[in-house]
Amino acid sequence: MVNILYFCKSNLKFYFFYIMLKIKHLIVLIAAFAICASINGQSAFVYSLPKTVLKIDITVEKTVETPGEFYQYAQRYLGVNKVITAKKTTFSIVSIAAAAQAEPNPEQTYSLNGLANKNLAISVDEKGILTGLNNFIKKEINEETPLLQNPSENQQTSDLLPLTEEYMMASSTAKMAEGAAKQIYQIREGRMSLLSGDVNNFPQGNAMGELLSRMDKEEQHLIELFTGKKTTTYQTKTIYFNPEQTFVNQVLFRLSNINGVVAADDLSGAPVSINFSAESKSQVANTNKSAVVLYYVLPVKGKITINDAQNQYFTGEFTFPQFGTVLPLSEKMLTKNTKRVLIDNQTGRLLGIE
Numbered sequence: 001m002v003n004i005l006y007f008c009k010s011n012l013k014f015y016f017f018y019i020m021l022k023i024k025h026l027i028v029l030i031a032a033f034a035i036c037a038s039i040n041g042q043s044a045f046v047y048s049l050p051k052t053v054l055k056i057d058i059t060v061e062k063t064v065e066t067p068g069e070f071y072q073y074a075q076r077y078l079g080v081n082k083v084i085t086a087k088k089t090t091f092s093i094v095s096i097a098a099a100a101q102a103e104p105n106p107e108q109t110y111s112l113n114g115l116a117n118k119n120l121a122i123s124v125d126e127k128g129i130l131t132g133l134n135n136f137i138k139k140e141i142n143e144e145t146p147l148l149q150n151p152s153e154n155q156q157t158s159d160l161l162p163l164t165e166e167y168m169m170a171s172s173t174a175k176m177a178e179g180a181a182k183q184i185y186q187i188r189e190g191r192m193s194l195l196s197g198d199v200n201n202f203p204q205g206n207a208m209g210e211l212l213s214r215m216d217k218e219e220q221h222l223i224e225l226f227t228g229k230k231t232t233t234y235q236t237k238t239i240y241f242n243p244e245q246t247f248v249n250q251v252l253f254r255l256s257n258i259n260g261v262v263a264a265d266d267l268s269g270a271p272v273s274i275n276f277s278a279e280s281k282s283q284v285a286n287t288n289k290s291a292v293v294l295y296y297v298l299p300v301k302g303k304i305t306i307n308d309a310q311n312q313y314f315t316g317e318f319t320f321p322q323f324g325t326v327l328p329l330s331e332k333m334l335t336k337n338t339k340r341v342l343i344d345n346q347t348g349r350l351l352g353i354e
Contacts (some may be wrong), residue, residue: 026348045122047130049105049297049348052324054241054304055101058261059094062232070177074226076320077181091260093115093272094234096306096313101240104128105322110295120338122294125345130294132351133341159305180222187219226287241274243302243320249273252306256341270308278302281327292328294341297348321348 042113060296065088074080104127112122131137159280191212237260239253256262262269279300299321306314333353342351 035309046128047110047112047122047124047294048106048128048320049108049110049295049326050102050129050345051105051108051242052100052302052318052347053103053244054318055099056239056241056252056306057097057099057236058239059096059234059236060255060260061092061094062233062235062260063090063092064233065090066229066231068225068228070173070180070225071228073174073177073181077177078223078226078229080185083226084230090257091255093255093308093311093313098304098306098314098316098318100318100346102127102129103242108295108297108322108326108348112294120334120341129345130296130343130348132343132344133294133338135340135342136143137345177226180225184219184222187222189216191215240241243276243304244322246277248275250275255308272306272308272313275307276302276307278320278323281323293331293334294329294343295326296329296343296350297321297324297326299347299349319347324348 003265065084065086067084067086068074070077071083071085074083122133122158123131123135123137125131125137146311194208194212241252250273251264251271252268252274253264255270256266256269258268259266264271279302281300282298300322300323301317301318301321302320303317305317327350329350334341338353340354342354343349
């Protein structure tokens with residue numbers, strides 16, 4: 001009898017546990033279906049309002065000064081005192097340009113609460129930024145411009161010298177410098193003879209100009225052996241700046257004579273600062289969030305200047321939606337005849353309702 005009772009009690013516990021487990025599974029399934037139905041019924045789509053990020057292009061001039069092999073003999077053979085005696089690299093800012101670029105604002109990202117008019121669908125661009133309702137826009141394809149390679153700065157000057165064998169085989173630098181100087185004077189005498197017509201075989205037509213041009217280049221190469229050579233190239237670096245508040249004299253980047261444009265925290269360069277000021281945002285009364293269909297923005301204007309201790313390189317005004325006022329578009333503004341809602345994906349501004 002005891003065994004029978006024990007068996008019954010054990011089975012009852014088992015069946016009770018089994019029933020409770022089934023009920024739990026059923027509750028989970030009902031909850032999942034409820035969530036899916038809720039999402040489908042409300043057409044919950046996520047969209048972002050834009051924020052303005054500044055794309056700043058900095059063009060710098062890089063100048064490399066290289067001393068000539070015979071700079072110590074420039075005064076003796078050419079009578080020249082102004083020569084480069086040590087290798088030196090300098091960078092200087094040529095120009096700074098800034099342009100506005102719209103990016104999704106994570107702090108102004110929302111889900112669509114629902115539409116009274118079922119013929120309207122939410123529209124976003126390729127970045128997920130709101131463009132309105134039924135306002136589908138074509139994707140823009142930005143073709144990247146290939147970077148231009150700077151000319152080589154390691155060209156060996158000695159490869160360009162038309163020295164005679166006598167001087168190329170000389171054992172002393174002074175002797176080679178003497179040969180280079182004599183070659184310079186020979187080129188100058190030959191040029192004078194051509195210009196005065198004191199030659200037996202006078203070149204005809206374009207040959208005269210080509211000959212003079214070649215003589216000029218050879219002379220310049222020889223002179224650089226004494227005075228040194230300057231090589232100038234240009235580089236453009238792009239940085240992106242995301243203003244989050246107004247500020248004065250915030251370091252944007254630094255300019256180094258070793259590496260050119262470097263980061264703001266790299267103390268090897270001189271600072272270049274940015275200043276930013278924006279208009280005050282509008283004050284708008286609170287609205288009933290349950291009636292909101294979409295949010296849009298009343299953006300504000302902001303001014304930036306970029307300068308260092310001596311020069312101002314850029315000043316300009318841009319529209320900044322992240323500092324503007326976010327407004328609701330309510331269901332009352334939509335009717336059965338509404339075909340499209342237009343919102344500017346660059347500024348978040350409501351353009352119109354068709």
